[in-house]
Amino acid sequence: MSRRCELTGKGPMSGNNVSHAKNRTRRRFLPNLNDVTLQSESLGRGFKLRISAAALRTVDHRGGLDAFLAKAKDVELSENALKIKKDVAKAQTAQA
Template sequence: MSRRCFISGKEVLFGHNVSHSNRKTQKKFRPNLQKVSLMSFALGCKVQVRISTAALRSIEHNGGIDSYLISSRNSTLSKEALDFKKRILKVMSSSNSEAPSLI
């Protein structure tokens, strides 16, 4: 399993530890990934994903994964998140067309 965030696409970065004598040694900067289950109300199921803690805070701030994905730009999402967003929009558009009118 790769160390990559499902939502934001954050992944491992490489750099150097620099000592006082200016010697450089390799270092990996790993994202803080957590495995969480998020409820998708549009799809009616739980989705288990590995996301960064920053993305989790953003999802909770927006009121759930459905509203977060709908309100976010496509350029900021990873490929997997774009596919998930398309599934949510497809279900929401079909449920709106099947809703009975009150007139």
């Protein structure tokens, strides 16, 4: 299982541990990933995704999974999220 957010593409970063004596050793900063089930209003079902806490707040701020995916760039989304985005767009055009 990769350490990458399925909605934002946020992944591990590298940096230094810096001691009081300014000794530097390499370290990794991992994203705060959570397993969540997000509900799609247009499809009427839930999807299990592994997303960062920041992405979860953004989904809530934008008004749900459907609204988030409509604005999201395809480059940042995982294959699973791209499939969900395509299904949501198809369902919304069928409703209109």
